Amino acid sequence: MSALVEVRNLSKVYERGKQRIEVLHHVQLDIEPGDFMALMGPSGSGKTTLLNLIGGLDSPTDGSITIGGKRIDSLAEGALARWRSANVGFVFQFYNLLPMLSARKNVELPLLLTRLSAAQRKRNATVALELVGLVDRAAHKPSELSGGQQQRVAIARAIVSDPTLLVCDEPTGDLDRQSAAEVLTLLQQLNRDHGKTIIMVTHDPKAAEFAKHTLHLDKGSLVEDSERAPA
Amino acid sequence: MKYLQLVWSAMFRRKTRTIFTLLSVLAAFLLFGLLDSVRSAFANAAGSVAGVDRLVTVSKISFTLSLPKSLLPRIQALPGVATVTYANWFGGIYQDPKNFFANEAVADNFFDVFPEWQLSAAERTRFHETRTGAVVGASLAKKFNWKLGDKIPLQATIFPQKSGANDWTFDLVGIFRVSNPKQQSQESVLFFNWDYFDEARAFGNGNVGWYLTRVADRNQAQQVAQAIDALSTNSDHETKTQTEQAFNAEFVSQYGDIGLIVGAIMGAVFFTLILLTGNTMAQAVRERIPELAVLKTIGFSNQSVLGLVLAESVLLIVLGGAIGLLLAGVVVDAVRAAVGEAVPMARVGASIWLRGLGLMVLIGLIVGALPARRGMRLRIVDALAGR
Numbered sequence: 001m002s003a004l005v006e007v008r009n010l011s012k013v014y015e016r017g018k019q020r021i022e023v024l025h026h027v028q029l030d031i032e033p034g035d036f037m038a039l040m041g042p043s044g045s046g047k048t049t050l051l052n053l054i055g056g057l058d059s060p061t062d063g064s065i066t067i068g069g070k071r072i073d074s075l076a077e078g079a080l081a082r083w084r085s086a087n088v089g090f091v092f093q094f095y096n097l098l099p100m101l102s103a104r105k106n107v108e109l110p111l112l113l114t115r116l117s118a119a120q121r122k123r124n125a126t127v128a129l130e131l132v133g134l135v136d137r138a139a140h141k142p143s144e145l146s147g148g149q150q151q152r153v154a155i156a157r158a159i160v161s162d163p164t165l166l167v168c169d170e171p172t173g174d175l176d177r178q179s180a181a182e183v184l185t186l187l188q189q190l191n192r193d194h195g196k197t198i199i200m201v202t203h204d205p206k207a208a209e210f211a212k213h214t215l216h217l218d219k220g221s222l223v224e225d226s227e228r229a230p231a
Numbered sequence: 232m233k234y235l236q237l238v239w240s241a242m243f244r245r246k247t248r249t250i251f252t253l254l255s256v257l258a259a260f261l262l263f264g265l266l267d268s269v270r271s272a273f274a275n276a277a278g279s280v281a282g283v284d285r286l287v288t289v290s291k292i293s294f295t296l297s298l299p300k301s302l303l304p305r306i307q308a309l310p311g312v313a314t315v316t317y318a319n320w321f322g323g324i325y326q327d328p329k330n331f332f333a334n335e336a337v338a339d340n341f342f343d344v345f346p347e348w349q350l351s352a353a354e355r356t357r358f359h360e361t362r363t364g365a366v367v368g369a370s371l372a373k374k375f376n377w378k379l380g381d382k383i384p385l386q387a388t389i390f391p392q393k394s395g396a397n398d399w400t401f402d403l404v405g406i407f408r409v410s411n412p413k414q415q416s417q418e419s420v421l422f423f424n425w426d427y428f429d430e431a432r433a434f435g436n437g438n439v440g441w442y443l444t445r446v447a448d449r450n451q452a453q454q455v456a457q458a459i460d461a462l463s464t465n466s467d468h469e470t471k472t473q474t475e476q477a478f479n480a481e482f483v484s485q486y487g488d489i490g491l492i493v494g495a496i497m498g499a500v501f502f503t504l505i506l507l508t509g510n511t512m513a514q515a516v517r518e519r520i521p522e523l524a525v526l527k528t529i530g531f532s533n534q535s536v537l538g539l540v541l542a543e544s545v546l547l548i549v550l551g552g553a554i555g556l557l558l559a560g561v562v563v564d565a566v567r568a569a570v571g572e573a574v575p576m577a578r579v580g581a582s583i584w585l586r587g588l589g590l591m592v593l594i595g596l597i598v599g600a601l602p603a604r605r606g607m608r609l610r611i612v613d614a615l616a617g618r
Contacts, residue, residue, distance in 0.1 A: 049612075057528060057611045078532045085530020092615070096525045100240040110529045112233055121233075157529070 003030035004164065004197050005054060010063035012049050012220075023049045025220040026063070033164070036191040036198045038211035045217040047201045048169055054199060055167040056084045068164060085113045089158025089196075093170035095150040097142040103153045104129065104138040110161045128156035132186060148179025155186060159196065166190065168200040172207050184210040238542045241519065249547070252511045256551025257558070259504045260587060263497055264559020264579050267586060270493040271577035272416070284449035285344060286456050287478040288442040291469040294482075297438035298468055305462050306442060311455040313447045316341045319428065319440035323385030323399060325375070332371055334385060334421040335440075336428030344445045347410050348417070354379075354405030362427045365401035368418025369408045374568070377403055383421070390432040399431075416575075443475075501594060509598045512544050516602035523606045524614030537607040544599025545592055552591040556584060 007029035014021045023046045031037055039047045052058040053065060056072050065073045072083060089110075097106045107125040116124065129135040132152040134145075142150050151171060158166055168187065172180035188210050190196045200211060208214045216223050243249050288306070290296035297319075306315045318337045324330070339359055342350055350358070350366060358364045365383060377383065380403065387397040401423050409417045429436055446455050456472040463470045473481070516523070523536055531539075560579035567576055577583070 052612050055528075057615075078534070081527065081530050081532040081535075084528070090528050092525075096521060096615075098240075098522050098525070100244045101237070105236065105240075109237075109526070112237070113530050113535075118233065 004033040004035070004068060005029065005031035005199075006064075006066040007050075007054065008064045008066075010050070010053065010065065011061050012046070012053065012058070013061040023220050024053075024060075027220070027222055029215070029222065031197060031199065033197055034191070034195050036188065036210070036212045037200070038208035038214040039199060039201045039217060040203070040205070040208055040214055041217035046220045047217050050217065051167050051169055051199060051201050054165075055088050055090060056080050082113075085110060085161065087163050087165060089155075089161070089163040089166045091151070091154050091158050091166065091168040091171045093173040095142070095147070095154045095174075097150055097153060097157075099142050102139050102141055103134060103145065103156075106142070106153055107156045107160050109157060114161065124160055125156070128160040129153070131159065131190075132156045146179065147175050148182055151175060151179070151183050152186060155183070155190070159190060159194075164197060166196050166198045168198060170201055170203065172202065172204060180204075180207065234539060234542065238539060238546055241515075241522075241539070242543050242547055244519070245515070248511060248515070252508055252547060253551040253554075255507055256504060256548055257555040259500050260552035260555030260591070261559050261562070262500055262555075263552075263587060263590070264556045264583060265562060265576075266493045266496060267583045268559065268563045268576040268579055270489050271583060272575035273489040283474055283476050284446050284452060285475040286442075286444040286446060286452060286459065286472050287475050288444065288459055288470050288472040289440075289478075291460075291463075291471040294441065296468075297435055297440060298442065298470060300437050300439050302442065302462060302468075302470075303439075306444060306459055309455060309458045309462075311447050311451045311458070312444055314340060314343050314445040315442055316344045317425075317439035317442050318422075319425075319435075319438075321385070321390060321399075321423075321428070322388045324388060325383065325385055330375075332419050332421060334423070336425050337422045338425045341422065341443075342407075344443050348407045349410055350405050350407040354407075357404040358424070361402055361404050362424060363400065363402050364404040364427075365421055365423040366405035366407055367403065367421045369406050370415060370418035371421065372403075372406045374419075377406075379403055379406065385421075390428070390435070392431045393433050395433070444472075501590070505594060505597055508544070508548065508594075509601070512540075512547075512598050512602045513605075515543075516540055516606055520606075520609060520614050521617070524609060524611050527609070527611050528615070533607045536609075537603045540603035540606045541596060541599040544602070545595030548595035548598065549588070549591045552587060552594075556587045559583075 007027055010024055010027040010029075011022065012024040014023060027050065039051065041047050049058070053060055053073075054067070056075070060073050063073070064071055068087065070083070072080060075083060098109070101109075104122065104125045107128050108121045111121040111124060114121075126135060126138065129138050132155050134149060134152050134156065137145060137149060142153070145153065166187070171187070172183055175183060184207055187198055187200065191198050191212075198211070200207070202208055288298070290298055300317070303315060303317065306312060316338045318335045318341065321334045321336055323334050325332070342348060342355060354366065358366050367377060371377070383401045383403055385399045385401065387399055391397050392399065401421070407418070409415055442459075444455065444459065446452050452474055456474070459472040460470050526536060526539070527533075556579060563576050563579050567578075
């Protein structure tokens with residue numbers, strides 16, 4: 001099977017004034033379709049940078065990223081934005097929901113970029129909210145939801161346009177143990193039942209246990225790849 | 232339209248701030264509506280196409296000085312003259328100075344020169360036959376609830392009667408209407424019979440305030456005007472004759488350059504508004520940087536974010552401005568109803584709305600430009616990391 005994500009010789013260098021910081025150093029990585037991969041490592045190891053590059057939020061200094069057969073490292077801003085909207089769902093540590101919109105309207109946001117009618121957008125958002133078990137809270141604003149519920153709304157927003165790839169940056173970093181377990185179980189279910197390929201950055205070894213395998217990054221290089229037996 | 236709710240909810244993210252901003256926009260456009268109404272009233276008075284075939288002859292020294300009535304047959308005899316009439320400003324007060332309206336003594340044939348002022352034949356006959364007769368415009372009659380047969384007392388401010396009394400009483404015998412709705416302000420005038428005025432006044436008998444000449448061919452108006460003025464050359468009553476349109480424009484210019492005054496005031500108001508709302512928009516966008524970054528993350532392009540922020544600022548100004556102009560319309564109508572022609576104000580109609588909407592969109596774009604540029608150029612990874 002050919003890899004969904006192919007990362008070749010990927011480097012990322014930030015320049016802060018006269019200082020040159022190499023965050024990623026010639027990273028090679030293949031992620032198979034349907035994988036659920038946890039990315040771990042100490043702070044500053046380059047986890048989020050690698051995630052941002054794979055998600056098309058940032059551009060590499062060197063190397064290439066091919067996702068679903070398409071080189072995304074050389075796409076212009078507009079094309080990259082269109083690619084993201086069609087192919088990637090994002091889940092953040094702090095949910096990043098728009099506070100003035102209801103849960104349903106938040107979930108509908110990616111669909112505004114499609115040609116779906118208002119009724120279709122509403123229907124799809126409802127389906128996504130059903131999938132995360134929050135259809136009864138569709139009219140609630142984020143401030144009226146718990147942290148776990150907000151993260152589930154964020155997951156519904158990430159999957160509503162049916163992307164192939166979900167990138168999750170510390171999705172349980174702001175949640176209590178029980179809510180974290182619910183969110184991770186939901187991600188597992190999306191991976192197992194809906195075939196979503198998931199890359200998840202986490203500090204938490206217990207969160208990483210929900211993934212199929214774990215990659216470790218240190219000082220900008222991959223140092224270890226541990227595979228877990230199927231549950 | 233699908234983005235409207237997103238823009239609307241972003242605008243009201245901080246309700247109190249948005250409401251105060253809306254109030255300041257509303258106040259600015261209320262002021263704009265009122266001042267532009269005054270400016271339009273003056274511009275309409277000066278630029279009316281009516282009157283290009285009518286000439287106004289006044290004293291060359293000042294239009295407040297009288298002219299001898301002996302000029303009448305000499306003007307009438309000039310080639311190109313169709314009709315000549317005359318009038319005099321009376322300046323009477325009805326009950327209270329705040330009830331100001333124009334009132335003039337006019338010759339018998341006055342309405343021949345103003346065919347756009349419609350008075351029925353019967354009322355016209357009564358006007359001629361009633362020595363103390365007066366006719367008023369329909370707007371004025373409506374304002375004071377006058378009906379035919381009413382007696383209208385005016386207190387003279389310039390012309391006492393020979394008896395020394397300042398009380399003049401007129402019998403309302405006719406109500407005229409103006410055919411063009413745009414010139415309805417001309418219905419706020421009272422005319423009364425010249426003969427009564429000239430016989431009863433204490434001084435100035437045999438003189439007229441001004442002559443009004445209707446020319447046979449509007450293209451000959453200039454030549455006829457020169458011929459009229461030539462009649463008085465080197466006399467003690469030299470005249471200045473011009474088309475009614477030019478006369479109105481010159482009359483209005485006595486008040487100063489209304490357009491310049493209104494422009495200066497509105498310039499200052501809008502400059503302040505731009506600073507105020509510009510600051511508000513900048514603050515609103517600064518607070519929403521992470522949210523804009525999320526929009527970009529899920530696929531909104533730089534141009535989409537630019538458009539959303541600009542749409543928000545334009546919507547903010549248009550919403551406040553439209554309410555302001557609506558209020559201006561209500562206030563102008565109320566003022567017109569209350570004081571009539573004492574304060575010249577045009578209705579807040581389509582032209583004021585068009586100018587207002589143009590200004591709203593322009594100000595909205597100016598106000599939103601910098602915040603929108605900031606939103607467009609933000610780097611997703613920096614914004615999400617709070618940098």
